[in-house]
């Protein structure tokens with residue numbers, strides 16, 4: 792006796808290959824596709840560029856006139872009390888350091904290496920993906936570094952604020 796249905800419509804298997812698109816989270820944050828990962832890097836770099844660019848805007852604002860315009864106010868905001876002239880000068884160092892590090896390590900490098908690297912290297916060498924065997928290992932490694940860099944940014948800003956507070960205690 793056969794178990795195969797005479798009429799193919801009696802099988803309900805056909806429903807299994809209906810729309811199998813992943814949801815937003817799985818699509819973008821669990822992807823191992825080199826183009827997706829490259830795109831995420833480019834978005835990250837653009838956001839970091841906006842932050843670094845915002846800081847350069849602050850610096851330009853300060854430099855637009857001779858003398859100190861805003862640094863004392865910004866240092867006071869960060870410290871939560873009236874800042875001294877020394878603390879105002881230190882605020883400049885905080886801004887230039889944050890701007891330089893964010894621009895180079897969070898904008899330029901993620902864009903070039905993570906963004907364009909992930910996008911173009913597989914295309915240039917004719918590979919289907921960034922791949923070691925079937926694991927897309929390199930792409931995943933890059934993606935992990937990206938998250939790490941993100942947390943480093945917060946560490947950096949936290950450290951700068953701490954530094955300012957310490958300077959204030961010593962003055």
Ligand code: HEM
Pocket residue numbers: 847848850851854887888890891892894895899
């Ligand atoms: C790829 C990396 C960088 C980019 C795209 C970048 C971009 C910019 C831009 C657009 C400005 C505004 C200029 C203006 O309006 O006058 C600026 C200002 C400034 N940047 Fe950068 N920057 C980068 C890296 C750095 C680094 C590594 C440092 C120093 C460590 C630095 C220090 C400064 C300073 C001191 C200013 C204020 C000077 C001024 O406005 O005259 N930058 N940057």
